[in-house]
Amino acid sequence: QAPIPPGPRIAITAITQPLPTQPQYTRVDQPLIRDGLRTASNGRIEVTLATHAERNLAGTEIVRLVRSGQAEIGAGTLTTLSGDVPILDGIDLSGLAPDITLARRIADAMVPVANRDMERFGTRIIATYPFPAQVVFCRQPFTSLADLRGRRIRTFGNSLVDFFNALGAQPTSIGFPEVYSALERGVVDCAITGSGSGAAARWPEVSTHISDMPVSWAVAAYIVNVSWLNRQEPAVRELIERTFREVSDRQWALGAEATRDGIDCNIGNREACRIHQLAARPMTEVKATEADRAETRRIFEQVVLPGWVRRCGARCGEVYNQVIAPLNGIRFGG
Amino acid sequence: MIAIVFLLGLLGALIFAAASGVSALPVAEILMLVGIFIVFFGAGVHIAAVLGVLAFLVGFLFSDRPWWMFAGQTLWGPSSNYVLVAVPLFLLMGEILLRSGLSGRLYSALNLWLNRLPGGVLHTNIVSCAVFSAISGSSVATAATMGSVALPYFQDTKYDQRWVLGSLAAGGALGNLIPPGITFIIYGLITETSVGALYIAALLPSLLVTGLFLLLIFLHGVRNPIEKPPAVPLVLKLRALRGLLPTVLLILLVLGSIYAGWATPTEAAALGVTGAMLFAAIERRLSFRLLNESAEATARNTALLGLILFGAFLLNYILTTINVPQALAAMIAEMPLPPWAVMLCIIGLYFALGTFMEGFSMIITTTPVIFPVVVALGYDPIWFGVIITMLVEIAQISPPDGTVMYVLQGMRPKPGPITDVFLGVMPFLLAYLLAVLLLLVFPEIALWLPGMLG
Amino acid sequence: MLRAATGLRRAVAALAALMAYLAGWNYVFCAVFVTGDIIGRNVFGVSSAATVEVTGYMLACGIAWGLAHTLARRAHIRVDVLLNQLPLRARAPLHLLSLVLLTGFALFCAWAAWSLWDESALFDAHDNSALRIPLIWPQGIWGVGIAAFVLMCAVLLLEALLALAAGQPGELDRLLGSRSLQDETEEALEAVRMARGG
Ligand code: NA
Ligand code: NA
Numbered sequence: 001q002a003p004i005p006p007g008p009r010i011a012i013t014a015i016t017q018p019l020p021t022q023p024q025y026t027r028v029d030q031p032l033i034r035d036g037l038r039t040a041s042n043g044r045i046e047v048t049l050a051t052h053a054e055r056n057l058a059g060t061e062i063v064r065l066v067r068s069g070q071a072e073i074g075a076g077t078l079t080t081l082s083g084d085v086p087i088l089d090g091i092d093l094s095g096l097a098p099d100i101t102l103a104r105r106i107a108d109a110m111v112p113v114a115n116r117d118m119e120r121f122g123t124r125i126i127a128t129y130p131f132p133a134q135v136v137f138c139r140q141p142f143t144s145l146a147d148l149r150g151r152r153i154r155t156f157g158n159s160l161v162d163f164f165n166a167l168g169a170q171p172t173s174i175g176f177p178e179v180y181s182a183l184e185r186g187v188v189d190c191a192i193t194g195s196g197s198g199a200a201a202r203w204p205e206v207s208t209h210i211s212d213m214p215v216s217w218a219v220a221a222y223i224v225n226v227s228w229l230n231r232q233e234p235a236v237r238e239l240i241e242r243t244f245r246e247v248s249d250r251q252w253a254l255g256a257e258a259t260r261d262g263i264d265c266n267i268g269n270r271e272a273c274r275i276h277q278l279a280a281r282p283m284t285e286v287k288a289t290e291a292d293r294a295e296t297r298r299i300f301e302q303v304v305l306p307g308w309v310r311r312c313g314a315r316c317g318e319v320y321n322q323v324i325a326p327l328n329g330i331r332f333g334g
Numbered sequence: 335m336i337a338i339v340f341l342l343g344l345l346g347a348l349i350f351a352a353a354s355g356v357s358a359l360p361v362a363e364i365l366m367l368v369g370i371f372i373v374f375f376g377a378g379v380h381i382a383a384v385l386g387v388l389a390f391l392v393g394f395l396f397s398d399r400p401w402w403m404f405a406g407q408t409l410w411g412p413s414s415n416y417v418l419v420a421v422p423l424f425l426l427m428g429e430i431l432l433r434s435g436l437s438g439r440l441y442s443a444l445n446l447w448l449n450r451l452p453g454g455v456l457h458t459n460i461v462s463c464a465v466f467s468a469i470s471g472s473s474v475a476t477a478a479t480m481g482s483v484a485l486p487y488f489q490d491t492k493y494d495q496r497w498v499l500g501s502l503a504a505g506g507a508l509g510n511l512i513p514p515g516i517t518f519i520i521y522g523l524i525t526e527t528s529v530g531a532l533y534i535a536a537l538l539p540s541l542l543v544t545g546l547f548l549l550l551i552f553l554h555g556v557r558n559p560i561e562k563p564p565a566v567p568l569v570l571k572l573r574a575l576r577g578l579l580p581t582v583l584l585i586l587l588v589l590g591s592i593y594a595g596w597a598t599p600t601e602a603a604a605l606g607v608t609g610a611m612l613f614a615a616i617e618r619r620l621s622f623r624l625l626n627e628s629a630e631a632t633a634r635n636t637a638l639l640g641l642i643l644f645g646a647f648l649l650n651y652i653l654t655t656i657n658v659p660q661a662l663a664a665m666i667a668e669m670p671l672p673p674w675a676v677m678l679c680i681i682g683l684y685f686a687l688g689t690f691m692e693g694f695s696m697i698i699t700t701t702p703v704i705f706p707v708v709v710a711l712g713y714d715p716i717w718f719g720v721i722i723t724m725l726v727e728i729a730q731i732s733p734p735d736g737t738v739m740y741v742l743q744g745m746r747p748k749p750g751p752i753t754d755v756f757l758g759v760m761p762f763l764l765a766y767l768l769a770v771l772l773l774l775v776f777p778e779i780a781l782w783l784p785g786m787l788g
Numbered sequence: 789m790l791r792a793a794t795g796l797r798r799a800v801a802a803l804a805a806l807m808a809y810l811a812g813w814n815y816v817f818c819a820v821f822v823t824g825d826i827i828g829r830n831v832f833g834v835s836s837a838a839t840v841e842v843t844g845y846m847l848a849c850g851i852a853w854g855l856a857h858t859l860a861r862r863a864h865i866r867v868d869v870l871l872n873q874l875p876l877r878a879r880a881p882l883h884l885l886s887l888v889l890l891t892g893f894a895l896f897c898a899w900a901a902w903s904l905w906d907e908s909a910l911f912d913a914h915d916n917s918a919l920r921i922p923l924i925w926p927q928g929i930w931g932v933g934i935a936a937f938v939l940m941c942a943v944l945l946l947e948a949l950l951a952l953a954a955g956q957p958g959e960l961d962r963l964l965g966s967r968s969l970q971d972e973t974e975e976a977l978e979a980v981r982m983a984r985g986g
Contacts, residue, residue: 011398013399013655019526020706021706048657050654050657054654055651055654055655056411056412056647056650056651056654057411058411058415060915060916061407061411063911064404064407064907064911065404065407068400068403068404069399069400069403070399070400070401070403070404070655079916080916082916083913083914083915083916083923084911084913085911086914121910121911150833152829152833152835156916157916158916158918158920161918170829170833170834170835171835171918172829172835173835173836173838173839173840173841173917173918174598174840180526180528180530181528181529181530181531181592181598181599182595182598184528184530184595185530185592185593185594185595186595187595187596187597187598201526311914311920374889376870376871377870377871377882377885377886378866378870378871378882378883378886379866379885379886379889379890380864380865380866380886380889380890380893381864381865381866382864382865382890382893383886383889383890383892383893384889386889386892386893386896387889387892387893402896402900403903405896405897405899405900405903406900406901406902406903406904406905406907407904408900409897409900409901409904410848410901410904410927410930413847413848413851413852413930414844414845414847414848414926414930415844415847416839416840416841416843416844416847418847419818419822419843419844419846419847421847422815422818422847422850423815423818423819423822426812426815426816426819591826596826596830597826601822601825601826603819604818604819604820604821604822604823604826605822605823605826607816607819607823608819608820608823625813625816626809626812626813628812628816629809629811629812629813629815629816630805630808630809630812630857631812632812632815633808633809633811633812633815633850633853633854633857633858634808634854634857634858634861634863635863636811636815636847636850636851636854637808637811637850637851637852637853637854637855637857637858637864638858638863638864638865640851640852640854640855641851641855641858641864642865643851644893644897645893737865740865
């Protein structure tokens with residue numbers, strides 16, 4: 001590891017997580033990206049770290065933000081970014097990866113392919129990471145996925161809409177800030193979000209049952225401006241790339257830990273609740289059954305995957321069969 | 335004038351903070367920008383253009399980013415934000431209610447009950463605005479609707495024009511505080527707080543403000559007595575209450591749909607429009623012409639706010655890229671002061687900004703930064719949402735810049751200087767500030783009800 | 789010359805008025821659409837699953853398409869307390885300054901809208917709603933509204949400059965000054981007349 005030679009100050013703006021209170025921000029981004037880069041470069045690299053909320057960003061525009069040089073590094077969930085780069089949605093389809101280890105293997109395998117698309121826009125994925133598993137919160141009891149039939153479920157993004165339509169539920173479009181009161185008043189019966197995000201948004205106050213089955217992982221990525229990165233001295237570039245490999249490892253570890261922690265906090269399990277906020281009104285955990293897992297796999301194969309290929313184009317189907325099918329054993333088109 | 339005094343005060347605080355070593359500030363540049371701001375305002379440049387020019391200057395002076403390359407997204411993102419759809423919808427509802435005569439009936443029904451009190455018809459202004467506010471979430475719409483109904487009443491009466499205009503402006507400034515309200519929806523959006531809880535928390539504070547306004551008018555009426563209209567038999571008064579019926583039903587529809595779980599607060603605005611059309615149809619007033627004219631007025635008033643938002647968003651984006659609000663918030667947070675004093679500073683900051691800023695752009699620009707500070711100080715997010723809304727309402731009626739006041743000035747049947755409105759609104763402005771201070775001392779005014787129900 | 793410019797301005801203002809009526813009716817339809825979504829969800833169990841996106845586009849386009857007409861009606865807000873105290877000769881150049889700055893700002897907004905549209909076309913960007921709407925459509929419609937605003941600014945500026953050159957500051961004041969109290973009153977009273985059963 002070559003030390004960074006002395007030289008001019010390097011100012012980096014990195015706009016990463018949606019909210020400044022998220023553990024992804026306070027436990028990884030701040031110590032590793034902001035403080036770590038400064039220390040490792042002997043103070044040459046000065047990172048201005050900010051969140052989407054502080055910059056009044058919706059999250060859909062991160063690729064454009066990095067492309068136009070507003071920030072050197074940005075981050076966002078792939079589903080949110082897929083409006084601009086459709087192939088990204090394929091990394092985090094609903095029902096694609098039942099566990100986080102597989103989710104990471106799929107994400108890592110897809111990065112080189114996705115980067116071919118990203119580089120057309122002058123950007124590149126430099127690291128992937130997950131948010132806690134996306135799980136279902138309901139205001140009424142349920143014991144299996146089949147019970148969700150006919151319920152109004154707040155979703156976001158195409159593959160979740162496909163998934164819940166296939167379950168016979170009714171996907172409903174409501175902005176995240178309104179979900180709390182929508183659950184409270186019964187405008188929707190259920191909503192899906194990260195197990196930890198639900199705890200942070202105090203959803204346990206307005207819902208009673210939480211599923212432990214990950215529908216998806218909200219896989220996200222750090223995106224870097226390519227021409228900026230290529231302009232850096234080799235030692236600096238190497239330091240940045242090494243840092244983001246470490247960031248990625250730490251984030252995936254945090255994702256696994258925070259998924260369980262989020263559920264524990266929501267169900268009022270005080271001993272296991274260390275990262276998120278403990279629910280004042282504990283929820284009931286609904287354990288996924290074998291039947292649920294089989295149903296999820298079926299819906300993924302028959303509805304979600306074909307739907308994504310239809311949106312993304314035939315090439316995406318081929319990419320899927322080449323890269324992802326060997327990992328999860330489900331081929332597109334049989 | 336207030337704007338300038340407060341700006342100077344604010345600058346003084348900034349310089350003091352810089353001198354005491356909290357952070358280094360480019361005081362000369364800030365002074366220059368403030369100067370340009372004031373000169374452009376004096377020269378009558380459009381507010382949107384003033385904000386846009388400021389954005390350019392700040393961008394080229396302080397930012398090393400190609401911020402203009404992102405300007406399209408900066409303008410498009412917030413203006414296509416579904417939460418703001420509530421603005422034109424509430425305006426449209428007001429226009430339809432006005433043109434179908436429903437707001438007129440509301441006014442005359444209340445007037446029969448209130449016009450013999452000391453202060454007379456002025457009470458009707460406040461109460462009718464308050465009742466209308468319970469359907470409308472927009473202060474501008476409330477002032478515009480009730481103003482156009484009420485102002486003709488006062489032609490050739492002995493009422494002091496300043497008090498007439500002031501009470502209507504003050505009544506308009508209840509539009510957002512009495513649920514439903516757009517400010518709560520936006521605050522909820524930015525801070526991820528429950529809009530429903532905000533609405534409940536706002537009930538007692540809005541009664542407090544309404545009460546203070548009525549008290550003010552009562553005192554004015556006692557000191558300046560005018561001849562009472564003849565008494566009306568109780569039977570007639572009771573019969574007149576039927577005029578309230580459509581309004582009450584609309585309130586039930588808009589607020590009821592939220593609490594019954596049929597609609598989100600944003601969606602409820604749309605129900606209000608449909609309900610207003612329904613009542614217009616029942617009154618046999620619904621026509622193509624009515625809708626067409628309401629549509630035009632809504633388009634115009636939304637565009638007027640939209641252009642200001644363009645300027646505000648651009649300035650907001652550049653200020654955040656160079657970390658101004660963050661630095662300001664950090665400065666306030668690091669001040670060696672007890673929490674209540676910091677909160678007073680924050681209230682002062684909002685009051686100062688509010689004298690020359692639109693409440694709307696003010697809340698969008700500052701809340702993301704101030705909010706974490708407030709929470710860190712241990713204040714309740716719901717309580718602060720109510721405080722912010724009151725400050726936004728104060729901004730709407732604090733001279734020299736306030737949409738509510740312009741709207742009323744534009745509607746006066748007999749021409750007069752806008753200073754009538756400015757002076758007339760002053761006592762009400764002070765009453766509003768008093769209410770904010772009361773809330774600061776007794777947070778339970780806002781928090782008791784949500785605590786009881788939650 | 790001045791007369792031709794006046795004619796041109798009137799023509800653009802008529803177009804702008806048409807666009808503003810469309811923008812206004814767009815809000816009426818927006819209310820009906822959302823109401824339909826509420827009833828559909830609560831009674832029939834169907835929802836568009838794109839309400840958030842579509843209503844957002846309706847707002848953005850409504851704002852943009854109303855801008856030019858609002859300018860033609862001199863309703864964009866300025867603080868003109870001081871301005872109105874000045875003599876006519878001093879007022880005319882200040883009106884012009886205000887319009888020049890506004891035109892500059894409008895041009896910048898139009899350029900920004902165009903570059904946004906261009907980028908969306910390059911990305912072939914779609915929204916994340918169930919309808920997967922290509923962003924070039926709402927952003928294009930939005931941009932057209934802003935372009936009309938620029939056009940309105942430009943013809944007003946032309947007419948104002950010609951009026952100033954012809955030594956008619958009074959004409960310029962009528963063109964750019966804030967709406968006379970009479971205009972506004974007429975409008976408010978008209979609405980009230982309609983309410984009284986006209
Ligand atoms: Na209201
Ligand atoms: Na103000």
